[in-house]
Amino acid sequence: MNDDVRNIALGLVASGVSATAGWFFRTYLWRRQLRRKREFFGLPGGSECLLVVNQDPSASGRGVSRHDAFALLELSALIKECGAHADIVVHDAARQGFGIRTEFCVGGPASNRRTEAHLRSMLPGVEVNTDFEDAAEGGAFTIGGESYRLEKGTAEYVLLARLTGPEGGRPVFLASGQRGITNQAAVRYLARHHTRLARRHGLDGTFCLLLKVVNSDAYGPDMVELVADVTASATARTVTGR
Secondary structure, three states, X not given: OOHHHHHHHHHHHHHHHHHHHHHHHHHHHHHHHHHHHHHHHOOOOOOEEXXXXXXXXXXXXXXXXXXXXXXXXXXXXXXXXXXXXXXXXEHHHOOOOOEOOEEEEEOOOOOOHHHHHHHHHHOOOXXXXXOOOOOOOOOOEEEOOEEEOOEOOOEEEEEEEEEEEOOEEEEEEEEEEOOHHHXXXXXXXXXXXXXXXXXXXXXXXXXXXXXXXXXXXHHOOOOEEEEEEOHHHHHOOOOOOO
C-alpha cells in the first residue's frame, strides 16, 4: 500500500468516525431535549393527558371558534411530539382533580367553566369581567390592581399559566384569553418558548404570564409581547377582616 492509498484510507476512516460521533452526539442532544420537554409538560411517552375544549359563546350548540380549533390542533401536535395521547373533553364535562393527568385548558371563563374553576381555586388574584355587553370593560383582566382592557384587533390580553396542585403531580396548562385568537397566540407562545420557560421557571415550576397580542387584525396570533410575570399577584389570596 503506497502513501496515497494509505492517506485516502485513513481519511475515510476519520470521516466515518467523525460522522458516527456526530450522529451519537445529535441523538444524545435530541433525547435530552425530548426528556426535558416531556418532564416540563408532564407527558411521559405513552401517557395520557386531558385536552379541555371550550365553547364559543356566540355559537349555538357546542361550537368552537376557528382560532380555538387551531389552538387545539397545535396542542395536539405538541402532545404527539412527546409520544403521549390526548383525551378530548368538553369543558362542562371534565371531572378530574389536579395532578392525575396533565391538562391543557383552552379559553377564558366566559367560554370554559373549567377555566373558571381553575382561576377561582388556583389564581384567585385574577378578576375577569365576563360581561361582554359592557363595551368598555367587557373581557377586561384585573390583576394586582391593574386593569387590562380589550381593544379588539389592536391590543388583546391572555393569561398563560402552568399550575400544579398542593400535592404536586401532573401540571395544568391554562390559556385564558379575551378572544379566541389570543388563546391560539398563547398556545403558540408556549410551543415556541417552552425551553426558555422551563429554564426560567424550572421543569416543575408554577407560573402565570400576562401576554399581549398586538394588532391581530394584521398579524394574527404571531405578534405576542410578554407584559409581565404576574405569578405573585395572580396566586395571592385576598385576606378579609372579621
